[in-house]
Amino acid sequence: MKKTLLLVLFTLTTVFAAQAQTRFGVKVGANYSGFEGDRADNIGYERRFGFHAGVMANFPVVDDFFSIKPEILYSQKGAKLDDLEEIKFRLGYIDVPVLAQINAGPLYFEAGPQVSFRIQDKIEFDNSSIDIDSDDLKRTILGYAAGIGLASTPLGLSIGVRYNSDISTLYDSDDDANFRNGVFMLSLGYMFPSR
Template identity: 60%
Template sequence: MKKLFLFVFAFCTVLMAQAQMSPRFGIKAGVNYAGLEGDDAGDNDRIFGAHAGVFVSLPLVEDFFSIKPEALYSMKGAESQDDDFELKLNYIDVPVLAQINAGPLYFEAGPQASFRVSGKIETDLGSTDDLEDLGYKSFLFGYAAGIGLASAPLGLSVGVRYSGDASKITDDDDTKIRNSVFMLTLGYMFPSR
């Protein structure tokens, strides 16, 4: 994990040195609508969760194109249709997004690393938070893409994003299940212009 953060920091430093434009920092929070997808996901229902974190916008072409690394605490999981099974997974998501601004509208997409910090399985028979023994991975690689509206003078933004995993959530070779999350986000970037 330290190597990933060091790589992101070095990458952003090089980009900023070339661009010679001021970075802008921000905070964001919102709602997740999380579920599971894949060949073995079954007919599980999505669950609501939340996300919150920080980001930095590194402009490469002023007011048009920027790179935006983020660090978000994000709640994911799913539940069975008859409510006798619920999977709750909590991650630190680190997307590194390319963002294109078209007036107040913006588009973003890029890779994402996810580090599981906790999790719990609840059934009618009881619950467990020992997911390592059940084969749940602590690191996943994925992607994120979204669209939103931003007001540069106010520093406020609202956006929708889809976040998915390219890697399976378990080590089991016979089970193909991945996280699938729709996100509604409110953000504030400072200093606002």
């Protein structure tokens, strides 16, 4: 199954690259993340700031109007509690969104599915950091992303805002809290070659 999926992805990438000018780029930005779900609201989790950084590609499908934009990003997520002392839940993921992008002049709209792979899980309090017992946390999470932005095609620069959220919960067990990550992102990007 994995070999078939890789073959399909390779074929699609080759077709897109042969038919259009494929562009690659980098992006970096700020995250404003929190836990969502009924129990998360009751406990009183607050959002915390983090960052994201990674690479992206743009495969035009219909001239400059419609394209497919896959990305690979390292993204800091989590939340914090401020009741007695500040406790920060720091979760790190590799996010792989595959977005459909519609360009309307300098304005663009994007949306699509996302898969996230957890690579870090820590709790910080009293100026110390401890690893979470992560056996109950899902290693892979499915989600979605949607955003809007401005792009200068001749310069290759873009600025965008995006919201992404998990569809599946953070925990494997139904007995655990139904927390999900929800992240607002502000990104700066550069696509090369600029045209």
